Amino acid sequence: MTDTAPGLPRLGTTLFSLSLEQRKPGRDFASLVAEVAARDLGPGLEMVAFQSLRGWPRLDDAAVREVRGVIESSGLTPSCLAINNDLGLYPGRLLTDDESHEYVAVQVRGAAALGFPVARVGVETSPAILERLLPLAEELGVAVGVEIHAPLTIEAPPVAALKELFVRLDTPWLGFIPDMSSSMRAIPEAVYDAHRAAGISPELTAMTKQLWAEPGPTVAKFPELERRAAEAGASPAQVGNLRMLFTMHGKMEPERWADFFPHVVHVHGKFYGIVDGPDGLTDPSIDWPTVARVLVEQRYTGFISSEYEAHAYSDRYDAFDQVRAQHDMLKGLLEAQASVVAR
Amino acid sequence: MFDKYIVCEEGFRTLDDGRTGGVVEVRMPYYRGLALSMVEAVDLVVDGRPVPAARTTFTVHGNTYRFDQLPRTTDDRWEMGERAQLAFETDEPLAAGEHDVAVAVRLRISYMPVPGGGRDAKRLTLAAQEI
Structure with a gap:
């Protein structure tokens, strides 16, 4: 296994990266996990429960044994299980707090x-529900992490409320899961395919990318985006696609991830494409050297799950190869940072 | 990128229960499985003619539902990648050969700012009938 030096963040993969691969005929869960291991894309293994586990969350003992067996025989280490709080389960109303709590607690x-040390939820799981989940998390030894994903940034009110909760409770069993979609430096090139x-x-598409990159909060630029798109003759559905770029790609300074510590339980290494440039492997849309520096400075030793998401825009690239490239790049950056920080 | 996988190229066939109509197999345009209560609609258009939801049924792993049953079906799920059978009745028998099949799926995903789902259209060839 490609592992980073002791005392550094550890690498891993979420099977979400392989969402399109999972659609291929003949591809099953066991073969996918085995291939992640064979391609040396661990040691951490994350998956989305509602994607990878049929019948979730009601797995019988035989199903649990089977999933554990697949992971154990791969040699990978369970890092995080992404679970969902489907507040819109019933038509016409949201889940009550009791229902929402129970829906998440079961998961x-x-x-x-299944042996996962962290369960990932989104911000739709409120601070009140998280606080109610704490005794269970503690008893089971499973940390519940809230993913901070675009369009959320450190300035978003729900993030401030979570920070206040985590500081007040000061527990290792609740915390943040930073996702790099919140701190991007450019909209990825792969969107051209989808558009x-x-x-x-x-x-x-180029106009939208440029407007995104201009200074100022993204939300303030929606009217300008809509005006320019309408002038160019875009249909309402096309304007929707352009707006999605502003929602899915956040512009927080990557240095701000330091403010989420020490309450970080897992990291999503979200990315949309690594390119082999003149200076080696680089990511045009995410500033990984800065992210690596923050994680090393904060003494983070948990997992960074490689989460390739350009499959949402394009099927032109091989997700396995992309994760491989990101691992090679990250290992180099983390180990280089370690020597700088140690000085 | 999931939209183009909604309508399955294989498995398009006529109903085998004596009624006129057919079955088209469809996949979830989302990265994970969802409870059937969150599937708001699977609209079907065959050869340019919309098929009313009341003339369709939806089958996942052997369990068949009418569309008016889906809103309260919270304990069964359309899994990611699973081929669901969308059966539909028509007034006239489907002719052998090619048909234009368009499917639009509407999903209710609570944390997304816009309605979820997707649409796909393909020209499918009716599978040869077994006699």
């Missing part, structure tokens, strides 16, 4: 049964 128990398929001209 935290499931994560423990072409949706009939959006490259000029319109």
